[in-house]
Amino acid sequence: MRLLKAFWIIPLLSLLWFRSAPNTYSELQRWMEPNTKKIHVLATTKMCASLVEKIGAKRVHVWTLIDEDLDPHSYQLVKGDREKFRRADLIVANGLHLEHGRSLNNLLKQSKTLFLGDRIMEQSPELFLPMDEGIDPHFWMDVSLFSRSVPLIVEALQQKDPAHSEEYALRGGALLLELDQLDHKIRVRMSKIPLDKRYLVTSHDAFQYFARRYLVDNGALGDFKEHFFAPEGISPDGQIGALDIQKIIHHVVKNKVLVVFAESNISKDSLNKILEACHVQGVELRLSKTDLYADSMGEESYIKMMDHNSKVIQQELFPTSWDE
Numbered sequence: 192m193r194l195l196k197a198f199w200i201i202p203l204l205s206l207l208w209f210r211s212a213p214n215t216y217s218e219l220q221r222w223m224e225p226n227t228k229k230i231h232v233l234a235t236t237k238m239c240a241s242l243v244e245k246i247g248a249k250r251v252h253v254w255t256l257i258d259e260d261l262d263p264h265s266y267q268l269v270k271g272d273r274e275k276f277r278r279a280d281l282i283v284a285n286g287l288h289l290e291h292g293r294s295l296n297n298l299l300k301q302s303k304t305l306f307l308g309d310r311i312m313e314q315s316p317e318l319f320l321p322m323d324e325g326i327d328p329h330f331w332m333d334v335s336l337f338s339r340s341v342p343l344i345v346e347a348l349q350q351k352d353p354a355h356s357e358e359y360a361l362r363g364g365a366l367l368l369e370l371d372q373l374d375h376k377i378r379v380r381m382s383k384i385p386l387d388k389r390y391l392v393t394s395h396d397a398f399q400y401f402a403r404r405y406l407v408d409n410g411a412l413g414d415f416k417e418h419f420f421a422p423e424g425i426s427p428d429g430q431i432g433a434l435d436i437q438k439i440i441h442h443v444v445k446n447k448v449l450v451v452f453a454e455s456n457i458s459k460d461s462l463n464k465i466l467e468a469c470h471v472q473g474v475e476l477r478l479s480k481t482d483l484y485a486d487s488m489g490e491e492s493y494i495k496m497m498d499h500n501s502k503v504i505q506q507e508l509f510p511t512s513w514d515e
């Protein structure tokens with residue numbers, strides 16, 4: 192009889208385990224269901240989704256289109272994506288041409304999308320950095336700049352759900368305060384690194400805004416371009432050539448750079464090529480022990496992502512200043 196009970200318990204436990212394990216497919220099914228109680232938001236990136244979740248809380252159900260380690264620069268629509276657009280009550284995108292995969296870009300433009308970066312740029316174009324005949328889309332790397340998205344999201348949610356306008360405004364206000372504290376924390380962390388050690392070398396050009404805001408104190412301490420270098424250009428799918436390697440070795444030697452930072456969603460092949468070339472020329476250079484998050488969030492929130500990045504940069508560039 193006891194044996195019989197055990198036979199029942201094992202499948203029951205495994206059934207419970209499977210039910211509690213995350214299941215992306217069933218989560219998507221739930222998001223696709225008609226539910227008039229929540230605003231269904233489709234966000235292109237995790238960073239955008241994170242802000243919407245903070246402001247909307249229990250009133251929103253957010254789905255991220257470009258999740259995990261997928262590249263937002265080149266993402267193209269896959270089967271089922273058009274249904275997500277049809278289901279969404281609100282679509283939020285980073286904008287500034289980050290999502291430039293043709294099929295996605297066309298659909299975003301045809302839909303009533305809230306392009307955060309473009310809307311902020313309409314108000315304050317002087318805050319954005321040029322890049323490759325366009326605008327650098329990685330503006331989430333400057334917390335003070337990305338936080339300008341908050342009022343836009345509050346307004347969009349209020350329009351969809353006027354009955355709870357006050358709630359969205361309150362949570363938006365609280366989030367702005369949190370982001371302001373985060374911005375301050377990162378500035379303090381970077382200020383502990385001596386200026387002559389504040390050189391950030393990463394795989395692709397995602398950290399220009401970070402360098403401007405945090406490495407040179409908005410330009411007060413010099414030109415941020417001298418403190419940031421990325422051999423692969425704006426998009427992670429770029430290829431590195433011999434000339435790029437020579438440029439980077441020149442930068443490394445000139446500024447006594449000791450570490451290059453890998454990014455979580457990008458192959459380390461290019462960085463390894465650089466390390467090898469440096470080794471051949473007798474230049475001492477190593478890879479960071481921990482990856483940075485650039486185009487994919489990794490952590491569970493935008494705040495944790497930026498906290499992680501600044502922590503890793505401080506620990507790698509000037510370990511003795513680490514006191515947390």
Ligand SMILES: [Zn+2]
Pocket residue numbers: 264329395396397425426427485486
């Ligand atoms: Zn990027």
